[in-house]
Amino acid sequence: MTQPRWAQRPQGSTWGDFGPDDQLGRLNLITAEKTRQGAAEVQEGLRFCLSLPLDYPGGNGLNPRRFPPVLKPTRRGEGVSFNVQIPGHSDVVCDDLAILHLQYSTQWDGLCHIGSLFDVDGNGTAQRVYYNGFRADDDLVVDGSGAEATSHADKLGIENMAAHGVQGRGVLIDLRHHFGDAFRHVSYDDLMRVIEADQVEVETGDMVCLHTGFADVVLGMNREPDNDALHQSCCVLDGRDNRLLNWITDSGLATLIADNYAVEAYPAKPGAGDCCAALPLHEHCLFKLGVHLGELWQLTPLAHWLREHGRSRFLLTAPPLRLPGAVGSPLTPIATV
Template sequence: MDIDATSLPEYAELPRLEDIGANCSWGVFGPDDELGTLNLLDAEAVRAATASVRTGERIGLSLPLDQPDPPLFRREPFQHTIKRIGSMWDDRLDSFFPQGSTQWDGFRHHRVREHGFYGGVVDDPATGNPRLSIHQWARAGIIGRGVLLDVAAHLSGSGYDPLAERSISADDLRAVARAQDVTIRPGDVLCVRTGWLEAYRALEPSAREEISARKSGLESAGLGADEATAELLWDWHIAAIGADNPAVEVTPGDPAVGSLHRRLLGLLGIPLGELFDFDELAVRLRDLGRSEFLFVSVPLALVGGLGSPGNAVALL
């Protein structure tokens, strides 16, 4: 459905779930909505976004499927088998986690307690269930004006460590946008470079193994999980947000503050992308003196899927 972003309610005008202590956008995009804020990526938004392509350069934004290595969040490494079938060769993947590398979290990834998933859908995920399935996002892809906010560059020299628990506040995001002289527009795919991936790749293998095995919780800088962050992202009317860290939000985080996954995925219908590789893109955009590009990502058409590899590229 085509949505006029100027007619969308502000966060403060959305219905509130008092027991959760947060507002929700359920019903804003229709009673049986599958796309959330991806509805903002209509034909006109995509057409306008193509103006961001000026040089024709292409930069991949996805990690190899076997990275991070070892896998994070107790996931297993996948097994890749090559099989000969007559004169042809084929691949098979076993123990493959679609959310193990650069990935999108779907709307079935995080539940809002007894209220259910995005839109108030209360049934549990199931294989082949099309409702709120990631394949709904694959129909048209996630294509729009990408804007990179380079938080790592903005905070460099201040003692900032992306491998430590550090909350990037709504005010931080505003400050980075001002410093880069960029305005976030409705329908943008907001890309946040925390510097986590660059720092992680610089570690010795033993240090990466320690991060993967840590039982106390993976530590990373990330977006604050508070309501102020959710309010800003909704009021900016972004189509989706991606980051270069493992969870978009700060980890392990403070349970008293809450979960940004629940606020964005479950309550507001804003897709989250994790472990996107923005390092090369950041360097090139800095050289060009710009922050915008055409973002192109096509999730897997996996019916019943809870998430998908990112399959993303930036066109400059």
């Protein structure tokens, strides 16, 4: 009999609730019934692409470790396979490759994107662990060092999300309509006022989308972003608001998505010393609950249509790349109304 992976779990977490080896988290709540509920929201058959062009925002002002994609032709002998006529035939061929930072633009955060130091063994020693007790170095591995290093999430990789299929009912909360484009930490009270004013209902297994307008700000900069403006525009959730975190738990939402950089404020408001997470909402969602986070989606056209038609729900189809071992992924989500 194998030893349990953890002896104790974080307070308020879902570890073990979906099984001792679960790697999906609250994606388990996107059931066949939730997909039917999403399909039932399709009345017009109109589709909205919710992805930014993947070379936005431009530069690396949002995150110095992430860069725009690079497209290159594949090699063909001593030359390149681009605008090449196949000898003796009429075919003209282009073939290319992409160098992608997987969380540069419109993206999903995988459950192994953020872990935490936690005493999983109950022996007084905190260890680097991720959702459901999967461990650094054992389950998430780096080989080599520096520019030659390779990495692989043997557990919690984004391919689990892709294989499950991400299709169900989306629910949009329009923060921009109520608060505009000024920078604002959105509290639990703020969120509840918007939900009540717009008569939004969030039920177990729904995929919640927060419209802040940040993606429009990014698009308006045309790949030459003003870094100060990027960090001082639009709404962000206050990850230090415990009532807000409790609402995420109690609402039963399956995923949490925003059109801004990190869903929550980064950097977060000051916490209580070194014990606190730099990204408290990420820790709560990815590490404790198993809630995938979507970032930098383009929600404005959808938000305008929904408001004009007195709706907040739609069918959302949003699978990541089925890339084994990756901790995040770009995607092209589609909303259908």
